[in-house]
Amino acid sequence: EAKTQRGSQYNFYNEETNADAMHRLNLESDLRRALRKNEFEMYYQPRVAIGTGATVGMEALIRWRHPTRGLVSPKEFIPVAEECGLIVPIGYWVIQQACEDMRSFDESGHDSLDIAINLSFKQLQDNMFVDTATRIIEQSGVDASRLEFELTETAIMSNYQQTYEGMMALSKLGITFSLDDFGTGFSSFAHIQRLPISALKVDRSFVRNVVKNNDDGIIVKAMINLAHSLRLQVIAEGVETLDQVQFLWQNHCDQVQGFYFSPAVSAADFNLMIDQGATAAI
Ligand code: C2E
Ligand code: MG
Ligand code: MG
Ligand code: MG
Numbered sequence: 001e002a003k004t005q006r007g008s009q010y011n012f013y014n015e016e017t018n019a020d021a022m023h024r025l026n027l028e029s030d031l032r033r034a035l036r037k038n039e040f041e042m043y044y045q046p047r048v049a050i051g052t053g054a055t056v057g058m059e060a061l062i063r064w065r066h067p068t069r070g071l072v073s074p075k076e077f078i079p080v081a082e083e084c085g086l087i088v089p090i091g092y093w094v095i096q097q098a099c100e101d102m103r104s105f106d107e108s109g110h111d112s113l114d115i116a117i118n119l120s121f122k123q124l125q126d127n128m129f130v131d132t133a134t135r136i137i138e139q140s141g142v143d144a145s146r147l148e149f150e151l152t153e154t155a156i157m158s159n160y161q162q163t164y165e166g167m168m169a170l171s172k173l174g175i176t177f178s179l180d181d182f183g184t185g186f187s188s189f190a191h192i193q194r195l196p197i198s199a200l201k202v203d204r205s206f207v208r209n210v211v212k213n214n215d216d217g218i219i220v221k222a223m224i225n226l227a228h229s230l231r232l233q234v235i236a237e238g239v240e241t242l243d244q245v246q247f248l249w250q251n252h253c254d255q256v257q258g259f260y261f262s263p264a265v266s267a268a269d270f271n272l273m274i275d276q277g278a279t280a281a282i
Contacts, residue, residue: 027080030066035089039065042097043264046273047116047235047257050249055274057114059150059257060098061264062090082122091123095133098147099140101267108271116148116178121155124166134173145174150201153185160191171196178235183223193230199254200227204238207258211243221251228252 034040044058064072081087098115105113123129137144149170156163156179167177178199179192183206202223209216220236227234236248239258248256262273 024080024083027077028084028086031077031081031084031086031090034064034066035086035093039067040090040093040097041065041266042094042101043266044101044115044270045257045264046262046270047114047255048261050245050253050256055113056255057116057146057148058270059116059264060094060101060118062094062118063264078120082120085122087120087122088126088129091120092132092136094118095136096140099137099142102142102146103140104267105271108275110271110274112146113274114146114148116150118180119149119151119155121151121158121163124151124155124163125159130166130169133170137173137175143174145176147174148176148178148199150178150180152180153182153187156191156195157185157187164195167196178233181237183219189230197232199233199235201235201237201257202253204258207236207238207244207248208240210247211241217247220248220253224251224253 041063043061043063045061046055047057047059048054049056062074062078064074064077066072078087081090094117098117102113102115105111137147149167151163151167171177176198177196178201179187179197180201181203182200184203200223202220206216206220206223210220211217224234233254234252235255235257236244236253237257239245239248239256239260241260244258245256245260265273
């Protein structure tokens, strides 16, 4: 009896992995075509300064306009792109597009907005990354100090030495760094302190119940205090309600980002939105 059960479990598991492998293979060749045919789009989510309600910058979030499937989420294709190495060329496209969009925001009169770009651990592990990213940024003519790279704790800890060197080289250009999804990974504070990081992004999972759950409230307060003691800015992700904004404001969080203000939207919509001052309504 037990043996049959184990046997069937094994088969079930095996079928799952085969299906996953097929899916990944299809996705991989689809992604190559997407890159060639320019099917990716950058969306932007405002970052709001909590004190003034002003939009001070944005996070660049990739989308895939798939010819038959519509808009595909990065949660589906970024892990596959990381696994097959396509994240490196996709990542260059992201930097290039974000720089181009920054110039067009500037031309529309919104000329002091910063753009934060997500970096995968695989990108910094590429030996050409620092040089190539530098060249893209320099050729685009944007002020590198208005660019920020978001890295997760996991990304940093997966290859600390190479990440450290890459971050140091890029920070010489004026690029700043933030720690994304803070609280969900394991990082050594000794390491964090040695890295050129200027902000912590409190993960959405803590923000979600910050008002409803006393423990999460305590954790978020502690994160904010910790960040400030290390002279880092704090950005809360996934802010969806006024209650959360008020809690974060009362506890001296610096910036907020989330559906309460706006989801990520196309560059054209972002421009319209800030023209109308739509995110300033705290
Ligand atoms: P992330 O960097 O932590 O980005 C935040 C995610 O939360 C985004 O999902 C954003 O749309 C979503 N979000 C923002 N506000 C709210 C909110 O109030 N409520 C909820 N429920 N969600 C909110 P998205 O755009 O699907 O991106 C998912 C992840 O994919 C990102 O997580 C990031 O790790 C990765 N990613 C996105 N774009 C890129 C990229 O250009 N390069 C790389 N390497 N990774 C990217
Ligand atoms: Mg991010
Ligand atoms: Mg800066
Ligand atoms: Mg995040």
